[in-house]
Amino acid sequence: MAPMAYTKIKNIIESNVTSGLIYLPSSVKDMNNPEIDKYLAKYVRGSNGMDHVERIKVLKLMWDAIGSEFGGRHELYEINYAGSQDEIRLQCLRHAYGSGNMKAMTDMVDRCLSDYDQHGWKRPHLHNNNDINKLDSLLK
Secondary structure, eight states, X not given: OHHHHHHHHHHHHHHHHGGGGTSXXXXXXXXXXXXXXXXXXXXXXXXXXXXXXXXXXXXXXXXXHHTSHHHHHHHHHHHHTTXXXXXXXXXXXXXXXXXXXXXXXXXXXXXXXXXXXXXXXXXXXXXXXXXXXXXXXXXX
C-alpha cells in the first residue's frame, strides 16, 4: 500500500499547504534577525495561536518529507522498491483469494445485493411501510 498511500498523502499536503512550503525562510538566521523576524511573526504565523517559529518548523519538516532531495528520493523509493505497482495489486488480489478473504468479501456483497430488487427492499427490517411508502399514495 505504501506506493499508493505515499503519493496520495504527498498530494494532500501539496494541495492543502500550497505555497506555505515555498515561502519559508532559508535559514534560522532569518528568525534571529530582528528586522526580518518581525515580518515572519506577522505573515507566517499559524492558526489557533501557533506562532511563526512553530509553524515554520512544521512546514520545514513537511518540506523535508516531500519536497527536498530526500523527499524526492523517498517518493521514488516508495513507488519502485516493491516493484511493479500492477504486480503489487495482483499480489494483494492473489492473497485475498488464497486466504479466503475474497470469498468473504464477495459473499458480503451478494448478501447486500440480495436485500433488495427492482420492487424495493425484501427484508422487513430495512424499511417501514408506514412512512416510506406513504409517498406512493400521495403521488397517485
